[in-house]
Amino acid sequence: MNSRTEIAALFPATLYDFLSSGNGYKVRLALAHLQLPYRYEEVDLVRGESRTSEFLARNPVGKIPVLVLADGTVLCESNAILWWLCEDSDWMPEGRLARQRVLQWMSFEQYNHEPTVAVLRARALHPEFGTLSEAQRTDLLKRGHLALDVMEQTLSRRPFLVEDQLSIADVALYAYTHVAHQGGYDLHRYSGIRAWLARCRQGLPALRIDETPA
Amino acid sequence: MNSRTEIAALFPATLYDFLSSGNGYKVRLALAHLQLPYRYEEVDLVRGESRTSEFLARNPVGKIPVLVLADGTVLCESNAILWWLCEDSDWMPEGRLARQRVLQWMSFEQYNHEPTVAVLRARALHPEFGTLSEAQRTDLLKRGHLALDVMEQTLSRRPFLVEDQLSIADVALYAYTHVAHQGGYDLHRYSGIRAWLARCRQGLPALRIDETPA
Numbered sequence: 200m201n202s203r204t205e206i207a208a209l210f211p212a213t214l215y216d217f218l219s220s221g222n223g224y225k226v227r228l229a230l231a232h233l234q235l236p237y238r239y240e241e242v243d244l245v246r247g248e249s250r251t252s253e254f255l256a257r258n259p260v261g262k263i264p265v266l267v268l269a270d271g272t273v274l275c276e277s278n279a280i281l282w283w284l285c286e287d288s289d290w291m292p293e294g295r296l297a298r299q300r301v302l303q304w305m306s307f308e309q310y311n312h313e314p315t316v317a318v319l320r321a322r323a324l325h326p327e328f329g330t331l332s333e334a335q336r337t338d339l340l341k342r343g344h345l346a347l348d349v350m351e352q353t354l355s356r357r358p359f360l361v362e363d364q365l366s367i368a369d370v371a372l373y374a375y376t377h378v379a380h381q382g383g384y385d386l387h388r389y390s391g392i393r394a395w396l397a398r399c400r401q402g403l404p405a406l407r408i409d410e411t412p413a
Numbered sequence: 414m415n416s417r418t419e420i421a422a423l424f425p426a427t428l429y430d431f432l433s434s435g436n437g438y439k440v441r442l443a444l445a446h447l448q449l450p451y452r453y454e455e456v457d458l459v460r461g462e463s464r465t466s467e468f469l470a471r472n473p474v475g476k477i478p479v480l481v482l483a484d485g486t487v488l489c490e491s492n493a494i495l496w497w498l499c500e501d502s503d504w505m506p507e508g509r510l511a512r513q514r515v516l517q518w519m520s521f522e523q524y525n526h527e528p529t530v531a532v533l534r535a536r537a538l539h540p541e542f543g544t545l546s547e548a549q550r551t552d553l554l555k556r557g558h559l560a561l562d563v564m565e566q567t568l569s570r571r572p573f574l575v576e577d578q579l580s581i582a583d584v585a586l587y588a589y590t591h592v593a594h595q596g597g598y599d600l601h602r603y604s605g606i607r608a609w610l611a612r613c614r615q616g617l618p619a620l621r622i623d624e625t626p627a
Contacts, residue, residue: 259562259566260525272510274517275517276516276520277520279514283512286512295416295500296486298496298500299488299494300493302492302493302496302497302516303489305493305520306490306493306519307490309523309524310523311474313524349473352473
């Protein structure tokens with residue numbers, strides 16, 4: 200039994216997710232790409248549903264997405280789920296250095312990109328999360344653009360983030376970058392990023408971030 | 414040639430680092446464990462040395478640690494460097510699910526733990542970084558204790574974060590947890606974490622976080 204058959208035996212799974220979340224979208228894209236069946240279960244973050252005792256029993260960190268496999272195994276953290284789903288797929292480049300590069304971009308995503316680019320978008324889409332001060336907003340815009348600057352440096356020189364193929368590193372960064380303008384980020388100044396977004400779209404499943412999976 | 418021999422051929426390396434950094438300390442611990450030789454190069458964050466054009470040419474994100482291998486290859490992001498160094502060592506548990514768990518804890522570390530636990534400690538050790546408001550300090554204390562609560566839930570039930578052995582997941586979390594009290598976090602309330610810290614110390618090289626590598 201090869202490892203893809205082993206993985207398939209753990210599905211259908213249940214994905215606990217919040218539709219507008221880029222972190223959740225990463226996992227939805229991977230599941231669609233691998234054609235793995237799952238039930239989509241909305242966790243309404245606006246109504247605090249990721250902080251209920253029921254949800255915290257599944258993931259004590261209180262974050263979506265959470266993927267519960269058919270055997271009850273609970274997988275948390277979007278990038279760690281991406282890795283588990285795709286480590287032997289065509290979305291994982293080969294070689295030790297390539298794996299390091301994938302993880303390097305994923306760390307960057309969780310530390311520099313998501314806490315800025317995703318946060319302003321979430322506040323714009325869901326005013327219920329509360330208002331930011333003008334100083335906070337300016338700071339998040341500035342730091343988010345710095346993160347986008349770093350991506351642009353790479354993507355103005357090469358087609359994808361790691362080697363010459365679409366990988367889970369691209370999926371991890373695509374999720375919030377392709378909707379960064381919704382948070383007030385100016386993507387017009389980044390021609391490398393815009394060309395990369397178009398290349399990603401060609402290789403990704405046709406599933407929008409605001410589209411409930413079938 | 415096995416992969417450990419291939420890795421050894423890429424040393425001595427140069428580690429760009431800031432001594433009090435837990436992120437840097439993770440890499441120092443792994444290098445000591447694997448007995449890989451390297452030159453230690455201090456980057457004084459207090460004096461802004463991670464924002465110079467020379468440093469940004471190496472790592473555009475402007476963060477330490479950066480490990481430059483003997484062939485010039487530049488590795489960034491502490492957890493991605495840990496993975497690259499240790500993926501075939503006794504600090505990496507075997508199996509697909511175990512790798513997912515390691516990455517899950519590393520994501521947690523970079524998103525929930527480091528931005529709270531490390532930040533208050535850095536401000537305490539280096540007042541030059543600027544003063545936090547009382548509200549900011551209270552918020553960081555609260556969110557850092559929430560992260561420690563999550564660790565305690567796991568570590569009150571099991572000896573290490575992933576399976577029954579010391580792994581890079583433990584190293585990633587040990588780095589800032591063992592000095593969390595320096596930022597004002599109360600470790601006395603966490604008996605599981607304290608027992609785990611003692612177990613980690615038994616398995617880790619005898620190198621303190623404030624000890625310049627030989």
